[in-house]
Amino acid sequence: MRTSIMAACLALSFLLSCTASSPTGTSGVPGGAADRGDELEPQAHVSHAASLPMRLQVVGKRTGDVVELSAVLTVSGRLASPVVMSIELPAGAVVEKGSVREDLGTVPPGSEVRRDFVVRSAEGSVRVVARSVGRSSGATARVEWPLAEEPPAVRPVLEPISPVKVFGATVNKAVVESNEEREP
Amino acid sequence: MRAMITATIAATMVFPGCFFGGEEAGVEPICEPQEKKCDGSDIVKCNSDGSDWAFYKECPHGCKKGKCIEPTESCKPTCNGRNCGDDGCGGSCGKCGAGETCNHGACCMPTCITLEGGIGECGDDGCGGSCGKCGAGKACFGGHCCTKQCFTMEGAIAQCGSDGCGGQCGTCSSGESCVNMTCVQSGAGCKPKCTGKECGSDGCGGTCGLCSASEACNWSIGVCAPTSAGVVEGWLRYEVRTPTVDFWGAVVLDDVQEGDGAGLLALVADSEGNVVGASQVDTEGYFAVPVSGEPAGDEQLLFAAMWAPSLEADEPLLVVAYPDSGGGTAGSMIPSTPWAWLFEVPPGGYVGNILVTEAQGSGAMFLFVVTLAAMQTVAYDLAGGVADKVVPLAVLWKPGVAWEDCGACFVGSGGAQNIADAYFPQSVFIGGEADGASAWGYPVTLHEFGHYVAHNYSKDDSPGGDHTIGQPLAPPFAWSEGWASFFSVLTVSRWLGQAVTLFWDIQGGSSFWLDYAEGDCSGDGLFSDVISPASPLAGMYQELDENWVTTMLFNLWDGGEVPEVGANDGIALETATVMAAVSSERILCGDRGAKGVDFVDFLDAVACQYGFITDDLAYAVKEYFGFPYDGNKSCKTCN
16 A cells, blocks of 8 residues: 555544544553663753755845846755756746746755846746655745745734643643634 | 645555656666566566566476575475465465365365354454454454543543453553552552542542442542533534645645544633543543533633643643743743633533634644654553653644744753643754644654654664755664654554555745655565665665665554555564564663664564564565665673
């Protein structure tokens, strides 16, 4: 059986309604290294997730209705297939210098590729995208110029509530919703 | 329209054909040119550029290790009393009738019948085979896949007692007894805990008192209440975003869907803030919190992202916390509070459907559900159901908040947090940037959880540092990261009972995904377009791609709890074996080859625990994954 993103999505939907029931393998593995009460020297440890295999940076300058852009693609990881770089324009804009779509070929890790563009009549943001998509993996780097404002993060506020003691801890803040706010 | 496109892409990914988005990936060698191996009773041979296997020769007497089995004069067929199966010389002792199988030389008709006489879906078929396997969390009972009921009366995870499927939820240590499916100390050394309680468990196998005939004990708070006592009930759901690969191959987060708040702690407090009832949201999102009388309408319902094995526990073992500040350095102590949601309780106590929206922090609920699933593996497979062996963990996340030098990371020593008067010695930080995976990035969350597992229950000798896709790493580094990603796909796959081998991430609007299960076009062997495979010629202590370690681990694990993916390597270690190996004394105290714990040490640990598997393990690792493990295990222990 092979897994697809779609399968994963479907699976995840199931996961969401899935159980917290647990397997009951109670073999009781002895002596976890960090049994509390041990006097083992703790290991200094900060572990990070892997970085993405490629990134894009774009710098630009606008003079009247002409935009000059310089895009730098930095590849740090192995890619599935040749990289295709493209520029996506707002309506009415035209590329006067540079390729709208260019096959960069195989770009090995540790490489940087720079491409310059001149765009006329760009009444909005221009997006540069680099893609490398294969059968079992895919990487996409994209950046907008001028830099798109970061999408507004939805920031719930936890309000003070009457303290509630549970598990020896005290919960004294919560996201509060009245019944009136709730859908029937 | 987008849904159709997505489905089309998914279909091309699911079925062989190796076509994706109109572009063929580059071809990587999958075998050594001229190499031979068995494919059933045929020999197949690697072609000249190492890109594919092709039929080479048929073996009338069977194939073994890439060679035809030759009948020899010295080989005398032996079928004493056997009417089917191998005669020892490549021939057969006979064939069985339709529907029959050969079981140790005897023809046998498999029987898969339930206790009621229906068709069984699991269990022994009476001929040495199986009628089917049950998914995670289920057991075979009377020919049916039975969902284990391992919850206490308050909805907490049971430590002992019947699982309702003919088995036990666990066993208590000597000196303990099982009360309300919880192990409690018994005997002279145990001090009863009955302060503020008039009934329920005293923690020593006894009770704090009995209720009158017209009352029942609310075990969660130790209070007698009229048997006609009320309940606060309803359903808890939350908004969640799931990933899709769009037409261009980029990972995007879909519009919101709804999930069930399984495992969330549900508390009912009276108008003065006193807890009058507690329970845990069940697997369907349903909650029913018993209270001592019909709710008057001035109570409040609180859901908290906290977990402990019992509602009577005096410390939480998992919390998803809301940092008070707008960020900071991962690894420092961050003032935080548990994520919690408060709702009013209407008169009568029926709350109905509650939907926590993204704007209300549903991401924290999702993080809690995901990490609680991982914590089950820790609690049961590594800590043996003993709460004191579970190292408390805090997960810090807040929308819009990024962590310096982290993104997402696990912090072992130096990661201690004090949250709501509770102490958590270690923490996981998840970035909340709006243009990243944020709380929805469960592969990364579980990867960091995998580091927590290695740090506390195994050994992690990774030097750490930056790492990326396809990068050869020193063996302990590759092992540490490969293990963490394996734990991630293991947790999701195990929970769902199917192989989910996808890893993905979104950072700063850019994305990456890979599928650990994707094999080559013919299905022979494994092949990925970005993962660097091990070299059969580079020795056991070669640098490895962390994702190749994950691929090997997943393929050695699967075949039991989930179906095989990719190559059928004939090995299905399953979770208990893997966890026993990584936490064994062989891992903790032994070392072979490259300095520090690595893949070789893991293989040794498995082989040391299960000696009979050594040859098969070594063969599978070499044959299917190209890793030249020699099988000469060292089984050093800590003594």
